[in-house]
Amino acid sequence: MNTALRSTKTGPCAMHACMKLFLRFALGMVAALSLATPVAAATTTVRIVHLELDPDGRYDETRLFFRGLAQPLGRPFAGAEVALREARFVGQAIGVEFALERASGADAKALVAAVERLNKDGVRFFLIDAPGAVVAEVSKAARGRELLLFNVSAPDDALRQAQCQPNLLHTLPNDAMRADALAQFLVSKKWRSVLLLEGPRPEDRLQADAFERAAKRFGLKIAERKPFVLSNDPRQRDQGNVALLTAGADHDVVFVADSDGEFARSVPYRTVRSRPVVGAEGLAAAAWSWAWERHGAPQLNARLEKHAARKMADPDWAAWMAVKAVVEAVVRTQNAPFAALAKYLKGEEITLDGFKGNRLGFRAWDNQLRQPVLLATHNAVIERAPIAGFLHPTNNLDTLGFDQRDSRCAF
Template structure:
């Protein structure tokens, strides 16, 4: 004899399911292609630690999984690539979600303007532009440009440097920062975009992201997939300035560094 399920049972089951979903963390997997011992891996690990502090409040559990470049499984929220530009470009052809290059600065990669390929490491031209701005005021030729510096303290950079040192017992470098930023931007997309769908994450990164990279100005992605960001000038081994360089360029106009838009 068929009897309909009493309403209170349905209701109760639904409530239980809801209660369950609010306590069990939703798993978010970020894939990592590259060497496990390198700074990029360590930066990504730092990002995961921080993502899970956020996830504790928002109901996600983040995990970082290594993958080979040739066999990237489907279903991950996003892929971080620390294995060079060709590998990143190749993977971006094969997956629908966001692929974030965290080590390769080549401008040819940016010029490709792939919808799902992102770069948190600064492009070579961004560094060259920053240096050109700085050299208009400096006599010294002994200078170079960094995405990050362990002596950087402003804008709570001190706090990120301390957290990283506490986790890994070493100083945070450019690639570590770029991979940390990759995880954090993906986390932002999941949390603010309220999605774990890889395509929606990639769309959020491109269209809506305003990211606090602990370098002051909010960072966002250009059409080229490059993350807009201030850069740091190091002269004679010391951190001396930020770019865009004040007095030479508008310090708020991050597009004075590198290719601003797709060709």
């Protein structure tokens, strides 16, 4: 280099040689720098779409006015948003960015159209927030496509049984899991005789049927199963009077199947006998409770409350859990092709932390997320099921809900 610089004084040809050497030196430096600083890989965006029915009577403010134990506190999209924020930096190691979108429709047909359009655009993961009948129709229409649907708000047992689909996963516990959790608790307390009060809604009947099944499974006795009606009609007064409804056969506890919650809130302290109330009021079986204080739960509750200005409820947790499951599967499989990713997500190797103290994963026979169920009042978690002493040959969490031998799901 010094020789070349000195030769610049000897004439034009020497100057030309000098420029060639300088350019060669500059190109070498650029190459060296490019090797020392690797170029960032192109980022792939994994899109997650939250589908919801709009309008959806389950979130009607007039219905949620009393904020019963059996009801949500708001749309679960907030739970999905919290999970996405937590995953902001997780995918960077493999060059993946996660994006959350929201789509709504007035009925199942509109949601099916949205799924088809978005799936053609590359979306493989959908959260669905809709009543059971809508979830069943959408998942049936989506069968065979390269996508996964996560049910975050429909507890219907039929979705895990006769109406199950291979691409439909459930992060919300179903009616059977909740009923089994309460039944285990009642057996542990030796409260074996139950008065069952059943509301007029189809959802009430599903809850009552689930509890009757649980009672038979765990050796409880249904003393009576009585219908109630919340009405101002004098001819139906007897069916809406708590004292009259609870004055029959002796019992240890009252189970109220009331998806609306308005009647259930009037049952505690109005029974003829001094008996505990469970089900829709008193002590409820839940996926989540803002009062749960273990395994990192206070931090999660604080994040949701800060984000949505309300407490976390079951569908919020289920949506949060669904996004976490997608993120975990994408990261662990290095964003593998759909078939491999879906296989991992539904397989035995996946480990999901739901902040409830157990390793969580999906059951192979019905795609239901194994999980503990919290037994909670309005402001305290009393117990976590499975209750100590209720055992299973392979996984004690399978004492809640449909075990493989009970499954009528045929993918």
